[in-house]
Amino acid sequence: MFVLALALVLGGCSSDGEAARGPDATASGTGGAAGTSSGVGGEGGNAPLDFPMGIGGGPGGAGGAEGVTISDDYVSDVEVAVLDFARTILEVTWTQTLPADETWVEFTFEEGNVLASPPRNGETGAHREVVLGVPAETEVVIRIVSSDGGQAFATSNHMGRTGAVPSSMPTPEVLSYDPALASPDRWLFGSVEDSVGGVASTDAYYRSVFWLYIMDRRGRIVWYYADPASNATSSFQRIARDGQYIWIEKKQFNSPTVQEALKVTLDGSFMEAIPLPGFRDCIEVTDDGSVLYDAGFELREMSRDGEIRAIWNCEEHYGDDFNCYTNTINWNPDEDTVVLSFPYEATVVEIDRQTGALLRQYGDAPGSWAFSPEIWRFEYQHFANVTPEGTLLVSSHMPGYSDTRAPVAGQHAFMEFERDFETETLEYKWHYQEGDEWAMFKGMAIRLPNGNTLANYGTGGVIREITPDNETAFHVKFDVEDGNDFFNKMVGHNVLIDDLYALNGGPE
Numbered sequence: 001m002f003v004l005a006l007a008l009v010l011g012g013c014s015s016d017g018e019a020a021r022g023p024d025a026t027a028s029g030t031g032g033a034a035g036t037s038s039g040v041g042g043e044g045g046n047a048p049l050d051f052p053m054g055i056g057g058g059p060g061g062a063g064g065a066e067g068v069t070i071s072d073d074y075v076s077d078v079e080v081a082v083l084d085f086a087r088t089i090l091e092v093t094w095t096q097t098l099p100a101d102e103t104w105v106e107f108t109f110e111e112g113n114v115l116a117s118p119p120r121n122g123e124t125g126a127h128r129e130v131v132l133g134v135p136a137e138t139e140v141v142i143r144i145v146s147s148d149g150g151q152a153f154a155t156s157n158h159m160g161r162t163g164a165v166p167s168s169m170p171t172p173e174v175l176s177y178d179p180a181l182a183s184p185d186r187w188l189f190g191s192v193e194d195s196v197g198g199v200a201s202t203d204a205y206y207r208s209v210f211w212l213y214i215m216d217r218r219g220r221i222v223w224y225y226a227d228p229a230s231n232a233t234s235s236f237q238r239i240a241r242d243g244q245y246i247w248i249e250k251k252q253f254n255s256p257t258v259q260e261a262l263k264v265t266l267d268g269s270f271m272e273a274i275p276l277p278g279f280r281d282c283i284e285v286t287d288d289g290s291v292l293y294d295a296g297f298e299l300r301e302m303s304r305d306g307e308i309r310a311i312w313n314c315e316e317h318y319g320d321d322f323n324c325y326t327n328t329i330n331w332n333p334d335e336d337t338v339v340l341s342f343p344y345e346a347t348v349v350e351i352d353r354q355t356g357a358l359l360r361q362y363g364d365a366p367g368s369w370a371f372s373p374e375i376w377r378f379e380y381q382h383f384a385n386v387t388p389e390g391t392l393l394v395s396s397h398m399p400g401y402s403d404t405r406a407p408v409a410g411q412h413a414f415m416e417f418e419r420d421f422e423t424e425t426l427e428y429k430w431h432y433q434e435g436d437e438w439a440m441f442k443g444m445a446i447r448l449p450n451g452n453t454l455a456n457y458g459t460g461g462v463i464r465e466i467t468p469d470n471e472t473a474f475h476v477k478f479d480v481e482d483g484n485d486f487f488n489k490m491v492g493h494n495v496l497i498d499d500l501y502a503l504n505g506g507p508e
Contacts, residue, residue, distance in 0.1 A: 069152070077095040086266070089267055093128050101122055104118065105142060107134070117132075141158075175475040190213060191234055191492035193211075199484060200406070200486075210234045249276075249283040251279055286353075301353070312338075327343050330383070336353045372428065396414075397412050397439075410433055410436060412437065417429055460487070465496075478491060
């Protein structure tokens with residue numbers, strides 16, 4: 001898996017000199033360079049964007065190249081076009097005239113930010129690559145690099161321009177971003193409904209088009225997807241664990257018309273729709289390519305081969321008096337358990353994925369683990385999950401604020417508990433309730449590798465990256481101008497990523 005090496009330049013910050021090694025291997029071509037056949041270059045001080053001086057090496061040191069030579073001998077017939085599937089993606093095609101050990105595309109669209117595609121086989125013939133990570137309506141300088149016998153040969157520069165994001169897509173606003181506090185990941189992958197918002201009513205939500213998006217830390221959209229024709233709800237998208245693509249759940253609110261999951265790469269070159277009989281709300285994916293989902297009140301698993309098995313049935317366990325609607329399905333790979341969250345019962349369970357046994361129960365239902373201290377409990381919780389450290393993390397209203405349609409500033413929290421297996425106790429560890437936002441529906445929190453927490457407020461339309469000391473490192477809002485500000489565009493699942501090409505390879 002190829003990880004891009006240069007940090008996105010934001011707020012006037014530039015990458016350090018060492019970052020020029022690896023995928024940013026570039027030839028001379030700074031201000032004052034001679035113009036190329038593509039018109040790049042010009043007089044010193046007024047030169048258009050170009051690749052900076054750098055040291056060779058290719059993506060991840062591909063080919064062992066130690067320098068870059070400008071040469072069009074290896075490549076011909078270069079064409080750059082906007083991809084219709086997502087018009088923020090450029091498609092680059094060329095003919096590899098001379099064979100090379102490897103070939104890749106380098107591109108830049110702002111000073112100090114040089115990106116590259118993964119290295120591919122450099123055999124002669126037709127080649128195709130896509131340019132990922134560029135905002136809409138942006139000029140891009142592109143070149144194809146061939147690594148041959150330890151030497152890198154870069155073509156003359158070619159120009160492209162990304163297309164516009166559809167005008168009907170909700171627009172994010174970055175309220176704050178502190179790169180010193182935030183995780184190093186450059187992009188946020190998420191979903192948002194073009195909600196009416198403004199009021200505490202289902203009429204304002206689950207009615208409009210859902211958009212999947214990838215934005216950079218400035219809030220610029222670099223990828224998007226929507227399906228207005230079906231008007232399906234898609235808010236639990238996942239990154240595939242068994243390949244290089246994404247999963248998109250598609251369902252219609254309170255309707256069985258659409259019940260499927262879509263496996264798709266960012267450029268749409270791979271796409272597979274998978275029917276999920278009885279599908280109700282959430283999906284999760286496993287390392288072996290299976291999809292976990294809720295059908296009615298039953299947890300099911302569909303294997304990569306399409307075989308479906310029932311794992312656990314809520315009604316059979318709890319009976320008719322228990323509201324078995326779950327707003328969460330999260331797989332805990334370390335223990336091979338599945339976490340379900342029943343908000344109307346203020347209860348979370350962990351199910352053994354293999355045997356279907358209920359292993360642990362937290363919250364209000366009889367037989368649940370105790371809280372320590374006792375003042376803690378869930379109130380209409382969402383997206384319960386087990387962190388890599390083994391703690392339980394939930395998005396929830398604070399105790400005493402169970403009426404989800406009556407928002408109160410500062411009374412929604414993201415809570416973390418240690419699980420004491422000997423005493424069967426949830427011991428309070430951390431929480432964040434300093435935001436004014438309120439989640440009537442949805443809301444989530446996940447732990448990031450750097451220790452921060454990525455959280456959102458669902459119908460509140462706000463996403464925060466929060467440090468362990470409760471500082472906000474990144475703050476995004478999808479606003480609705482009219483009505484109550486507690487109810488904005490509804491946001492779904494979020495995750496931070498640093499390698500867009502890891503979502504564009506297809507199944508392994």
